[in-house]
């Protein structure tokens with residue numbers, strides 16, 4: 403175990419096994435603790451990393467699943483060997499509490515190990531075989547086999563709100579490496595030191611398992627042209643991204659405009675509506691209100707699955723729900739946000755609600771500096787449907803209650819939502835009829851439907867979908883969490899009449 407006080411970032415990029423310094427530096431802006439200097443990424447460094455990734459693909463893309471599983475497990479081991487140092491720098495840079503960093507580390511190593519066992523099972527290869535029918539009339543059928551193959555070097559953008567589980571060795575990286583694709587990570591400027599120590603762990607695993615050095619590179623950010631050069635690089639075949647709608651859309655457009663367009667798997671914004679059905683409200687409206695406040699304020703509301711909107715009927719049961727949520731939110735203390743920019747965006751988002759006559763403040767607060775206090779507003783369905791800005795994500799602990807007159811208006815509202823990562827129904831048995839009306843509508847809107855729960859806390863498993871129709875994600879056929887996320891980095895190839903000696907190992 404490394405000593406907690408040992409890790410001081412050197413601020414370099416990791417390009418194909420070597421730590422490389424650029425010409426200029428930027429200073430990290432930690433929530434607490436010392437700031438460090440980091441080398442600014444450049445398009446030239448991106449080019450070096452992509453070329454090394456392409457070269458590595460010629461061996462890494464043809465490794466056995468056993469070898470890649472060993473590599474993924476070694477990365478997990480190396481992250482665990484640096485556990486305390488990762489937690490220390492991670493909490494300093496992001497302001498997230500220690501417990502959160504520890505939990506996220508477990509999720510990160512769990513994901514790596516899950517992918518190791520997933521590829522060993524081999525189901526993801528989707529192997530198919532149509533045997534030859536030489537006597538078929540009028541034409542014979544050839545022998546055709548299909549298997550999923552890795553697509554080549556992949557770009558990954560580290561997310562600000564998950565410094566471990568969605569960053570350097572996070573879900574996108576784990577899925578791509580499991581598939582057989584080398585990865586070039588564009589580090590997030592909010593946690594460059596955390597990125598560096600995790601990259602160090604990946605390098606140690608590369609050396610331990612004899613993988614080609616170019617299989618992983620980390621280019622720190624500092625300037626916008628790094629990300630732009632990465633998604634436009636001709637050797638990059640797909641992009642995994644978690645972040646804002648604006649940033650994601652800009653990068654998606656660059657991918658689409660390339661001479662050879664590539665898929666951009668962006669996981670963007672979502673308000674994750676909750677539909678509170680009347681019988682459940684009558685039975686336990688206040689309890690659900692308190693639970694909502696807990697979900698809304700978890701991690702200062704900086705989750706893409708934060709349930710920002712609650713749809714509830716007018717009347718006393720709905721009033722009790724709102725009162726309980728407001729009461730619980732009032733007791734919440736200020737929490738540090740991930741960056742100054744995200745804290746400012748939260749204040750700006752809140753002021754969008756302040757200035758609207760049709761929106762009633764239930765609990766309004768003034769957040770100071772990099773901290774956030776919760777806010778709660780209320781409006782009605784007619785206003786919500788007219789005012790597009792009310793449906794835009796506010797990244798932070800802000801809730802909006804939309805009051806509806808009854809079941810018809812609730813369904814109308816459900817039909818009006820844009821694509822979402824999640825949609826939740828709170829219901830009791832007596833609500834089944836209304837829930838049956840909502841489910842077909844909501845399954846067209848969201849990647850994950852929940853009953854009687856809160857969407858924060860995304861299980862990493864085989865059946866998870868973390869994605870959804872635009873703008874929740876840029877590719878509704880994909881998920882960025884769970885084993886199905888490996889699909890993003892695979893391509894089906896048919897092999898017609900190839901002798902065994904020419905087939906990929908997974909088809910022999």
Ligand code: NAP
Nearest residue numbers: 562563591623629630645646649652670671706744747797
């Ligand atoms: P972001 O601004 O979208 O940035 C994410 C990554 O994309 C960063 O590495 C950023 O580089 C890069 N990037 C963004 N726009 C770019 C462009 N036009 N060209 C090239 N690269 C670009 O997201 P963020 O920094 O994580 O947080 C800002 C906001 O994103 C939050 O306030 C929140 O609204 C939203 N957010 C959403 C989620 C979610 O899960 N849906 C998660 C986190 C944040 P630079 O750092 O160099 O700009």
